[in-house]
Structure formats: structure tokens, C-alpha cells
Amino acid sequence: MFFMRKPRPAPGMSPHEAVQAAREGKITLIDVREHGEVVSSGKARGALHIPLMRLRDAADPRHPDFHPALKSAGSIAVYCASGARSHHAQSLLRQLGYEDVHNIGGLAHWVQAGGELERA
Numbered sequence: 001m002f003f004m005r006k007p008r009p010a011p012g013m014s015p016h017e018a019v020q021a022a023r024e025g026k027i028t029l030i031d032v033r034e035h036g037e038v039v040s041s042g043k044a045r046g047a048l049h050i051p052l053m054r055l056r057d058a059a060d061p062r063h064p065d066f067h068p069a070l071k072s073a074g075s076i077a078v079y080c081a082s083g084a085r086s087h088h089a090q091s092l093l094r095q096l097g098y099e100d101v102h103n104i105g106g107l108a109h110w111v112q113a114g115g116e117l118e119r120a
Contacts, residue, residue, distance in 0.1 A: 013102035015113035018077040022046055022115070028073040030055075031107070032080050032089045038120045041107060044079065045116040052085045052092075059096050075100045082106045 013021070021027040022044070029047040031038060038049050048069055050058045057065040070076075076098055078086040083105040090103040104110065111117065 013075075013077055013104060015104045015109040015115070018102065018104045019110065019113045019115040021075065021077070027075040027077050028069060030076060030078045030089065032078055032085050033107070037081060042117040042119045044107065044110045045118045047079075049120060052080070052089055055089055055092055056096070059093055059098070070098075073098065075102070077102045077104045079104050079107060079110055083109070 013027075018027060018029065022029055029044055031043045031047045031049045032052040032055060033043075033049075034051050035049075043049055048067065050067060054065070057063045058067040059070055060066060061071070076093060078089040078093070078101065080086040080089070083103060086103045086105065090101050093101045107117075
């Protein structure tokens with residue numbers, strides 16, 4: 001008997017790939033940490049800061065608080081402090097219909113991959 005194997009999903013985007021894609025303007029980067037965290041450590045250069053608790057509203061085009069930068073977002077990479085909140089953010093964005101969403105972990109992963117920081 002012959003069984004067809006399901007194709008494996010494409011691997012996620014690594015922090016190194018995200019840094020390169022950001023440099024080339026090919027992704028929308030979202031920091032989902034709280035305001036105080038961003039103030040104390042800065043954020044990835046060019047990242048939108050949308051705390052996880054506000055992401056559902058900011059990413060829903062029907063909501064008055066929809067973030068206009070997400071209107072034309074193709075590839076999206078999300079990060080937080082360790083990767084846990086960004087995992088939830090990735091799920092939430094996919095539920096809202098965003099298909100190309102990647103959890104790249106924490107801010108330290110971004111920095112270790114050569115990503116630059118900026119003060120908020």
C-alpha cells in the first residue's frame with residue numbers, strides 16, 4: 001500500500017534572515033513588548049511597537065485603531081523579550097488572516113543576528 005506523505009511546512013524565518021530582510025525592506029517587524037521594556041532597552045531599528053495586548057485592535061483592518069503600516073504588510077516578523085509573547089502574536093495575526101508571519105524570538109536574538117537597535 002502506498003501512502004502519500006504530507007509536505008512539511010516551510011521552516012520559519014530565523015533572526016539572521018529577519019535582519020537581512022529588514023535591511024532590504026522586505027518585512028514588517030513588530031515588537032510586542034510592553035512600553036517600559038522598549039523604553040529601557042530600545043527596539044529593533046525600524047520595528048513597529050505594538051504591545052501584545054493592543055495587537056488584535058492594531059492588526060484588524062475593521063478596527064478604528066488599525067495601524068496603517070499593516071495595510072500593505074507582506075512578510076511580518078514578530079519578537080518580544082524571549083519568544084513567548086511573540087508566539088502568541090504570531091497566532092493572533094494568523095487568526096486575523098495574515099499568512100506570512102514569523103516569530104523570530106526575543107530582542108536578544110535580533111541583536112545576536114547583527115540587528116541594530118534604536119531608542120523609542
